[in-house]
Amino acid sequence: MTTSRRAPFLAAVLAALVATTSLAACGSDDSGSTKEKTLTVFAAASLTGTFTELGKKFEADHPGVKVTFNFAGSSDLVSQITEGAPADVFASADTKNMDKLAAADLDGQEPENFASNTLEIVTPPGNPEKIATFADLARKGVDLVICAPEVPCGSAARTVASSAGVTLKPVSEEQSVKDVLAKVAAGEAEAGLVYVTDVKAAGDTVDGIVFPESSSAVNLYPITTVKDSKNADLAAAFVQLVLGSVGQGVLSAAGFARP
Amino acid sequence: MSRTRTAGLPGWLYAPAALGAAFVLLPLVAIVAKVDWANFLDLITSESSRAALALSLRTSAASTALCVLIGVPMALVLARTTFPGQRILRSLVLLPLVLPPVVGGLALLYTFGRRGLLGHTLEVLDIRIAFSTIAVVLAQTFVSLPFLVVSLEGSLRTAGDRYETVAASLGARPTTVLRRITLPLVLPGLLAGAVLSFARAMGEFGATITFAGSLQGVTRTLPLEIYLQRESDPDAAVALALVLVVVAVLVIAWLRPERAAR
Incomplete structure (x- = not known):
């Protein structure tokens, strides 16, 4: 009798747990490819379209390299990097969050502005x-x-x-x-x-x-490599791609202005 | 007195069980450890925090009342009657229990939104739901209603209908039976269901942010405030998170299994 009485209660509690844990789950993906080299780019959500395109171009120019992205709000990305998430490149949607990365001494090179948005x-x-x-x-x-x-x-x-x-x-x-x-x-x-x-x-x-x-109110987008990146050369090459004519072409086609 | 041998549990079971307990408890410890105790009171009594807490309490109370109002009749119909399609209907009604809240929010938007199913009707009646506190209450009711229905229906089935049959045979009218026999009998189950609904409403996030929007004092409930504060003031977010944890602990204490089984 006791068990049959408790069963619905337990079922409800279990269901409660299932339902409440599905709050906003932030996706940070971790790629574990063995043969290829993987470049992990953390970029502001507003860069999703342009950076995905640039990633494909980068992969075409660097055979054997796979570019994976983590697109999210810039402040989320910075806190993920400072908590130890493995990132090679960080592109922020504002200077404030880039400054946070620099304050944590995690910027691999001097951040450079590559676009602006109004x-x-x-x-x-x-x-x-x-x-x-x-x-x-x-x-x-x-x-x-x-x-x-x-x-x-x-x-x-x-x-x-x-x-x-x-x-x-x-x-x-x-x-x-x-x-x-x-x-x-x-x-x-x-x-x-x-x-x-x-x-x-x-x-x-x-x-x-x-x-x-x-x-x-002009929002500047800075980019930098992340300190201690295992692919420092590739990371620097990706930053150059974004700053160079190919990157600037893709960005301006999407409506971004020059910084 | 000699020890009697009971079946007992295999010893190896304790390791994964302890691991499971640590998995649940460690994050709670972590959040308590992260709280900035020196400023805790200031953080949870700031204007935006108080507005969010007051709104959450108000809307959760309203949605719990709404759940009782429509959930009790639903549970009674599901537990005490039979009709074709009942099993399917029960499953469908319980759907919000397992549905991602964001999906619930979208569904509500397509129902009560301006261009939704009832949008035109509501416009004619000059009722505006989007971006209002009513939207928050609707979102919370949508996700917490099944909790009340499930626990009350369980209580009704366990209580059985013997006393109701006796009362009816002695000439009591259905409404009298419901008021004097059925409801008093399942009151613990009803209370447990209401408390669970209230807790679920307090924690509602996904459906609210999708359907109701976010404005201080109007639609920005405690979970939305926590999510927003995380951007600019993580200390405030952690302090408010602890408030929600305390609410959850109180609910669990209230729902101690002995109490629910009483």
Whole structure:
């Protein structure tokens, strides 16, 4: 009797454990190929498209080398590297997080800026609220979504707003620029602030509106090799690829500006 | 008094069992060790922390109440009646238990969102759910409802329907039987289910961030605040995480198996 009484309780507790552990699991992959050399690149999430393309080019130029990526928020990546994750190259979406790596004395060479990105207004297709200027974002009745000030895109939004003298009243402050984009593309929000490159990558699912005030917050993207990398030469070669004409071509095609 | 031989356990079993216990307990020790005790109170009483905690308590209480309101009738129907397709329905209703919360959030978005299944109806009624506290309560109710239904249905089946049959044969109406016999009989199971639902609601993250958004005091619950603080103030994130661990420990203490089996 006791056991049959406890069984549902135990089942529920077990299920509770299963359900709660599936919180945001951050993917950091560890490649264990034996013959090939593997270059591990930690890069900001906004570089997913461009760096994947550059990785393929790098593999073509260096037979026997496999490039694996860990794309995530820059601050997540820095804390993973300082906690001992095996990275050869680190590309950040802002200088603040690169400075954290340098402060931990883990940068293998002087970090160099390779791209820059600015904010752009994003709306659902057709721009239902007829947003035309930055000031329109503060209009009553416009459901605006931006990034939280704690993350780079949010601090950029805050800088732009204060230099433009506009008080933004967002209905939500999201965790990442991708979350902002998703809520606008789904039509839940009528406007959002994301990076120029995000608008370009989103294609037809959203409309983008460039605004002059965005120049007051330019995000610089620095790159460096990681100290104690087992593939220091390959890491340096990858950094050169990004800084060189091939890398710059891929980046500018995706909407990145020169630093 | 001589020792009686019991079957006992093979000795080698203790090593993996101890390893398993360490696997569960070590992370808890690690988080306690990481807490900045000198500033602990300041960290958990900052404006954003208090807003998140208050919101989490409010929404979790609301969603638990909602779970009881709709979960008790569901459990009663599932435990006390038979109808075609009942088994399939039970499995489907329990789906949020095993569904990734992010998927639950997407499903809710496609139901209650502006362009969702009910979006047009809600627009006509001038009800706006997205980015509101109601969205948080809906997300939490969606993921925690099965906890209440499962534990209450279990209690109902274990309690059996003998007393109900007797009461009915003595002329009690169904509502009287429910009020005077059934519910008092399964009250411990109902409470256990409600506490589990509350705990699950407090910890809800995936469905909330996908469906409700994140704004201080409106939709940014404690888990969302922890996830955000991690970016800029890891000490605050750890302190708040400990608050959630304490809530979880209290829930487990409340649900001690002896208590649930009483």
